[in-house]
Amino acid sequence: MHLKLKSKEQRHACFWLCYLFYFFAVNALGNGKLSLGVAAITVCYCALIFYAVYFTLHYFFRKGRLLMAVVLLTCFYVLSGILVYYVLYGSLGLQIINNTYTVSSSSFRWSRFIQTFIVMNSNYTIMAIGYYYYVEKLREFNEKLAAVEKQLEAESNMKDSQYTTLSAQVHPHMMANIFNHLKKKITPNDPGLASQIGEIYQLIRFYMDAQDVAGASKILLSDEIAALERYLSIQEQVEIDPFYIQLRCTGNLMRFGIAPTTLQTLAGNLFKHADIWDREHPASIDIVVGHRGYMIHVKNRKRPGRQTMPSHGVGLRNVRKRMEYLFAEDFSMSEIQDEQSYELTLRVEIVKN
Structure with missing residues (x-):
């Protein structure tokens, strides 16, 4: 014993x-x-x-x-x-x-x-x-x-990620040729749809660059917001009913960086779980840039009745991990919710010793 x-x-x-x-x-x-x-x-x-x-x-x-x-x-x-x-x-x-x-x-x-x-x-x-x-x-x-x-x-995870990324990568030139061909075919009959196809290609390029292991892990807030606006404009053509999401930005968007596709993830959650079809109570994404950092505040009413899509929290967990990787203790993320509403706040405050 x-x-x-x-x-x-x-x-x-x-x-x-x-x-x-x-x-x-x-x-x-x-x-x-x-x-x-x-x-x-x-x-x-x-x-x-x-x-x-x-x-x-x-x-x-x-x-x-x-x-x-x-x-x-x-x-x-x-x-x-x-x-x-x-x-x-x-x-x-x-x-x-x-x-x-x-x-x-x-x-x-x-x-x-x-x-x-x-x-x-x-x-x-x-x-x-x-x-x-x-x-x-x-x-x-x-x-x-x-x-x-x-x-x-x-290092092991990096090798796995590199292999997965390279094996799933579609060459941008091939994508450009396909979309350009579609635009030429559609432009004479439907210029609006042709323009939308061009926007979709630009958004796909943005996602491909964001998922590239050898690419930049941080981009300017201005570039991320431009990609979000492109995403929302495409969704306006895709959604059958009009939706109401207010995007408000204040401050110098060129001063600080953010993990790519962060805002698209937050907007995607609005389409999954929020009541964005009420004109009187629109969802909002507020981005406020200050002297030492910035704040992203998302606020929305919850979709009434049973949720049509289950929430697993994977997207928000990924956002937290990527932002903590970039900013460590300078990043914080908090949630406030009740039965009717939901609020999410992301803060980046650079503290210099």
Whole structure:
């Protein structure tokens, strides 16, 4: 039967318990009057020194707060010295411990007191420092190992993505030839439809560039908005009933970037789940660019009755992941909804150190 200690607390408790019996056995060889209770009190004091030093190093020294670490350790050693004095020579009723374990007489001598204090504190201080550096080295090793694993995973995913993209890629020239041929055939009879075919080709090119692994991962807000307007204009010809989506933009759209097809994903969700056919309550996409970043706010009424298309949240999860990849902690995304309405807010605020 194997005893498995899963948590760090269990391993520490087991160590100090084993150390208690070791401490008792070693010191009982030279002092037959030593009891297990006295040994337990002494080991608890040793553990107090160990954890006081370790946690001071962990929470202050590791973060560069050297002065605070020195002040705390100084205060601890002063209190520890006072405790040792009163246990050995004070009137706390612990002379029985002194007479049976620590000292042979209760007369105070600085040399004996300093010797006892240094022995009790230095050993476990050194032990705590050694354990702290062991934990730090282990943490650094685990972080490097995790970084290597993530890099290998990213490289593997990149190869898979490249293969998938290349295998599914349609050459733009072939697409251009097909659409140009259709435009020439249709233009004499239906110029509006021919223009729509040209817009569809431009939108397909935009999607192909966005999905190209070797392409840009970030484009200007102005380019993304132009693609969204092209998408909405095509949908106006596709949808049987007129829809109402207000697109409002303020600020300098040339200042900041965005992940390609982000706005198309948000607009696509409106066509799937929103009530966009009510003229009195149109859906809205507001893009506000400020000094440090921009905000995208989508607001709509929910489609009444049963949803015609199920919502799996895949599109929004992809948007969040791509934007977090580009902007990390500078990006945030929040949702507010009730039974009748839904709001989505994306914020990019560049914080410079």
